[in-house]
Amino acid sequence: MADTSNNEKSTGGSGFSLLGLLRRPEAGAAAGFILVFIFFSYFGWDKNFLTPLGSSTWLNFASKVGIIAIPVGFLMIAGELDISVGAMIPAGGIVMAMATNQFGMNIWFAVGFTMVVAGMIGWVNGMLVTRTQVPSLIVTLATLFVIAGLNAYLSKQIAGTTQHSVPDAGIVSEFILGDYHSWIIGEGENSFTIFRSLQSSFFIWIVFSIVCFYILHVSPWGNWIFAMGGDQESARNAGIPTNGLKIALFMLSAMAAALVGVTEGVLANSASTTTQFGMIFNSIICVVVGGVLLTGGFGTVTGTFFGTLTFGIVFQGINFTSFDKDLNMLFIGVLLLIAVLMNDTFRKLATNASTKKKG
Amino acid sequence: MSDTPVIELRNVDKSFGPIDVLHEISLKVKAGEVLCLLGDNGAGKSTLIKTLAGVHAPTRGEVLVDGQPVKFSGPKDAQNRGIATVHQFGGTYPLMSVGRNFFMGEEPTKGFGPFKVFDRKTANKIAVEEVQKMGITRITDGDRLVGGLSGGERQSLAIARAVYFGARVLILDEPTAALGVKQAAHVLRIVNEAKKRGLAVIFITHQVMHAMTVGDHFAVLIRGAIAADFRKGEKSREEITDLMAGGQNMADLEASIEGYMETHDGHPPKVSAAE
Ligand SMILES: Nc1ncnc2c1ncn2[C@@H]1O[C@H](COP(=O)(O)OP(=O)(O)OP(=O)(O)O)[C@@H](O)[C@H]1O
Ligand SMILES: [Mg+2]
Numbered sequence: 247m248a249d250t251s252n253n254e255k256s257t258g259g260s261g262f263s264l265l266g267l268l269r270r271p272e273a274g275a276a277a278g279f280i281l282v283f284i285f286f287s288y289f290g291w292d293k294n295f296l297t298p299l300g301s302s303t304w305l306n307f308a309s310k311v312g313i314i315a316i317p318v319g320f321l322m323i324a325g326e327l328d329i330s331v332g333a334m335i336p337a338g339g340i341v342m343a344m345a346t347n348q349f350g351m352n353i354w355f356a357v358g359f360t361m362v363v364a365g366m367i368g369w370v371n372g373m374l375v376t377r378t379q380v381p382s383l384i385v386t387l388a389t390l391f392v393i394a395g396l397n398a399y400l401s402k403q404i405a406g407t408t409q410h411s412v413p414d415a416g417i418v419s420e421f422i423l424g425d426y427h428s429w430i431i432g433e434g435e436n437s438f439t440i441f442r443s444l445q446s447s448f449f450i451w452i453v454f455s456i457v458c459f460y461i462l463h464v465s466p467w468g469n470w471i472f473a474m475g476g477d478q479e480s481a482r483n484a485g486i487p488t489n490g491l492k493i494a495l496f497m498l499s500a501m502a503a504a505l506v507g508v509t510e511g512v513l514a515n516s517a518s519t520t521t522q523f524g525m526i527f528n529s530i531i532c533v534v535v536g537g538v539l540l541t542g543g544f545g546t547v548t549g550t551f552f553g554t555l556t557f558g559i560v561f562q563g564i565n566f567t568s569f570d571k572d573l574n575m576l577f578i579g580v581l582l583l584i585a586v587l588m589n590d591t592f593r594k595l596a597t598n599a600s601t602k603k604k605g
Numbered sequence: 606m607s608d609t610p611v612i613e614l615r616n617v618d619k620s621f622g623p624i625d626v627l628h629e630i631s632l633k634v635k636a637g638e639v640l641c642l643l644g645d646n647g648a649g650k651s652t653l654i655k656t657l658a659g660v661h662a663p664t665r666g667e668v669l670v671d672g673q674p675v676k677f678s679g680p681k682d683a684q685n686r687g688i689a690t691v692h693q694f695g696g697t698y699p700l701m702s703v704g705r706n707f708f709m710g711e712e713p714t715k716g717f718g719p720f721k722v723f724d725r726k727t728a729n730k731i732a733v734e735e736v737q738k739m740g741i742t743r744i745t746d747g748d749r750l751v752g753g754l755s756g757g758e759r760q761s762l763a764i765a766r767a768v769y770f771g772a773r774v775l776i777l778d779e780p781t782a783a784l785g786v787k788q789a790a791h792v793l794r795i796v797n798e799a800k801k802r803g804l805a806v807i808f809i810t811h812q813v814m815h816a817m818t819v820g821d822h823f824a825v826l827i828r829g830a831i832a833a834d835f836r837k838g839e840k841s842r843e844e845i846t847d848l849m850a851g852g853q854n855m856a857d858l859e860a861s862i863e864g865y866m867e868t869h870d871g872h873p874p875k876v877s878a879a880e
Contacts, residue, residue: 469712472700472705476701477695477698479694480694483658484696485710543698543701
């Protein structure tokens, strides 16, 4: 009979070495973040890249993409895409605006109502994808335009405008959904200064990331999401409710996008129906830079988190340097290429991990 | 154990839309018995076992477990009744660890209330132990990704998993197809062990030798219908081979190929001799 006594040391021992750390799937994204951070800290030093106000610029930007990137990453791990988030962001803002202005709801009912509407749209996405077998890229491309059209049409029909004003939400909701201007922090310069410029979406992003980390990597359900992207047929044969889970993930991404729209609305006291096509690409870039495989079955929340930070720095950081601003897009393109190439290498490292142990 | 079959199909038909795949299938497997399901490619073997595994619902007819008619609500339902299946393709997830693969859908957890935590240590330990029992001693690290294993090692992992979870019925769809001689022998031994433990085993193979080594009872499918149903020792090896080829006489077939090759400078015929 085979002896199993040598398992203990090999299962327990890995993960502490530097090589083990490098083999972690999020290693590439973390390394990329550190490089980009050092690069812009150096070239942006004179223009306050690292000051509280400066860092809040890219952190606020990253948080909005990040809230969407995590569920989009979940979907990508499960082998799907969601393009419709570009229209769900404005949908979130205007549904909340109309719920308060036209339907007279209080802010929290309006936010709840918005989440229900978003959840329903996500459910439709999920149903279309799971029932028709049409690739989700096409399905959500179609619903992107359907939602965008509805945004404009219903806005005009119900409120008579495509530019909604969002009434002041009161101090508590401002604090949770908007920013920290008015609360806690006084006017003077102190160690909390950064909170004056950080928006609430940043903290929502952090909390959301932790919850999603738990779901994907700690709870048993994370396994199922990976399995769907790894081999859908086998996952179904193993009794995993693939359809239900997929629908839930589409609902999550729609709701996350709508939440970003809500925070933008509360912050700016206005909401518009303009479709945010850029955010579609931004969220996908963050996920891919974060090491999630486009083909599904592989990725991490931590990686996506670092990928989003990296993207936020590259996107906003150029304003802090003396480089020509026109180079912005070029930087992002190069970043994406490097990330994809690195991902491939890291994935190979990961699949071969510990093969050397067998000697 | 009583004489009630652990699992039984009665007059089961299965069609996918207009395509009829199974006709009037009736089969029973008792505890401690190995049923070998034989048949040509496309005969409907995999479809039949998917019906037993809860993946497909029969179009007509019924499935009985312990003599009671059941309607599986899905693969999970069948699993919960102790029916474990290794499907012909897949069954493993390349970019996931050995431990996570092994416990897919049946994750061991620790923790309190709704905050369940996947118990990686336990999962890895059991997975490695069970895979080693299958003769794959090279797998010692439960965190290793399955994508780095060979095809046979992956297949062994899938079988080990089914053996571990299969409390009453073990269904193996061509489990030895990707395996080396030694691992195939291990699988046959495992089948025998399962049988001794009182499990009902359904075993699909295209290899006569493997079928004759473990089978107590044979059923041959030809174009979705049961063409022969016999017990060990009732038919010769040649007869079984012919039935497995879909009713063709293999000896004739082989002779005709040899004759052809003699007259064609040793080239085999271009078109397959089936139909
Ligand atoms: N989901 C499906 N929809 C339509 N037809 C199907 C489906 N599944 C199987 N079939 C058809 O049923 C027939 C039997 O397929 P099955 O996979 O059961 O054969 P098999 O006996 O397992 O063959 P093999 O020895 O090659 O594994 C084939 O003609 C196949 O095309
Ligand atoms: Mg088959």
